[in-house]
Amino acid sequence: MPDPQFAAGAAAERFAQLAVELHSTGGVDETVQAVVDFALQALDCSHAGVALSVSGRKLEIPAVTDPVVAEIYELQMNGGKGPLADSMRDRSTIIVSDVATDGRWPEWAEKVLGLGVRSVVDVPLATATGTVGVLGLYSVRPDAFGPDDVAIAHILARHASVAVATARSEQTLAQAVDARKLVGQAMGILMERYDLDGDRAFEVLRRYSQDTNRKLRDVAQDLIDTRKLPH
Incomplete structure (x- = not known):
């Protein structure tokens, strides 16, 4: 035994x-x-x-x-x-x-x-x-x-x-950081191309997000990939 x-x-x-x-x-x-x-x-x-x-x-x-x-x-x-x-x-x-x-x-x-x-x-x-x-x-x-x-x-x-809750929290935080980076890059493209300030560039992205019923980060990703705003 x-x-x-x-x-x-x-x-x-x-x-x-x-x-x-x-x-x-x-x-x-x-x-x-x-x-x-x-x-x-x-x-x-x-x-x-x-x-x-x-x-x-x-x-x-x-x-x-x-x-x-x-x-x-x-x-x-x-x-x-x-x-x-x-x-x-x-x-x-x-x-x-x-x-x-x-x-x-x-x-x-x-x-x-x-x-x-x-x-x-x-x-x-x-x-x-x-x-x-x-x-x-x-x-x-x-x-x-x-x-x-x-x-x-x-x-x-x-x-x-505890491990799952921690992993989910870290995953959510990483996604939020990634989204902020994408939005920042997209704003930079708009500011350079259309001579906009930061507030106006963000407002353009936000309006397209609302009009197309898509997440802000997805609109930003499309702009980065295509260098064009969605229709």
Whole structure:
């Protein structure tokens, strides 16, 4: 029997390594991929995946370890019932010890059994501002996840929640900086070509953005690419 202290120390070291990996990843997709890869190493699961909320209640699937997970997620992404939807809505951990006997989501269970999955754990990725997604763990064996597995899944989900929120914030900031650069370049073109001052050049871009119902950065990008204002 393995020494519990050794096991705990090894787990702590692996989570420390994960924290470093998540901090050094380049974006949201890379972050969640590191999470699901770690889940396969640290937990007794056959497959793992992450679904993230975008644009309100819409979901996307940026990382899975097996196409089976994407199929299970897609069953629930368009109003379907299942543990993922409940976990996201209620910010609660959902444990399905045996899909064959659970009984809470019959239609979902029938399809998931057809994919060979028997045990499921869905853990919300939650921050102070809301739920950012769900970490899903799957096994082809019934009763695959014990209390220790669920506890580790909660720790992993907390790491993932913070990492995803940070990656999204950095991504949004980078996009904002990029947009400002594009608008500045486009204003420079207008100022040089039409002898406009900065305020007037920005007003021209803003008016074209409103008239064409397009984002300011997209209008600026077109002007930079074509050296012409859109019709």
